[in-house]
Amino acid sequence: MSGPGTPIYPVWTLQRESQTCGHHVPVPLPIHRETSAYPTEKPENDVEAPFLCPESGLVRSYSRSDLHRRPSGSTGPYQADQLLLVYIQVECVDSNCKSLTKIHVVWDIETKSAKCATPPTGRVTSPDVLCESGHQLKSLQATRLRYYKAAAASPCLPNFLP
Ligand SMILES: [Zn+2]
Ligand SMILES: [Zn+2]
Numbered sequence: 001m002s003g004p005g006t007p008i009y010p011v012w013t014l015q016r017e018s019q020t021c022g023h024h025v026p027v028p029l030p031i032h033r034e035t036s037a038y039p040t041e042k043p044e045n046d047v048e049a050p051f052l053c054p055e056s057g058l059v060r061s062y063s064r065s066d067l068h069r070r071p072s073g074s075t076g077p078y079q080a081d082q083l084l085l086v087y088i089q090v091e092c093v094d095s096n097c098k099s100l101t102k103i104h105v106v107w108d109i110e111t112k113s114a115k116c117a118t119p120p121t122g123r124v125t126s127p128d129v130l131c132e133s134g135h136q137l138k139s140l141q142a143t144r145l146r147y148y149k150a151a152a153a154s155p156c157l158p159n160f161l162p
Helices: none
Strands: 009-014 025-027 048-052 058-063 067-072 083-091 100-108
Touching: 025 048
Parallel strands: 048 100
Antiparallel strands: 009 025, 009 067, 048 058, 083 100
């Protein structure tokens, strides 16, 4: 329990209820904090970005409204250099379509691997995650996985993420 004087750190996660996944996906600190001058201002377009859930292995799209902040007694795993946000690029099922869809993955720095309790064969992409032309994505098993560090200026990232 935290008493007076105990520093409280905000830890950010993405979470959206569903029958198959209601887990919290840890994410880095948002770079754009809500300013108190416009506390009720709604974001104009609530950008969605797909993330791999480290518990269920399910890839789903999350938006800013799925962002949750929890107080923690210790610094978050990203500030503590335990986790890193990376992404993979997945092709869609249409071989004429060249678009690659970025899926964000939580990376465990110590084990140098994706942080996911589900083995690669059990990781699935929700049917509502589509390429920019609206096609279904290839299965993760059919994808040669290469991990890229999520860059600060990456346009695929909603601006609530670094
Ligand atoms: Zn999950
Ligand atoms: Zn496509």
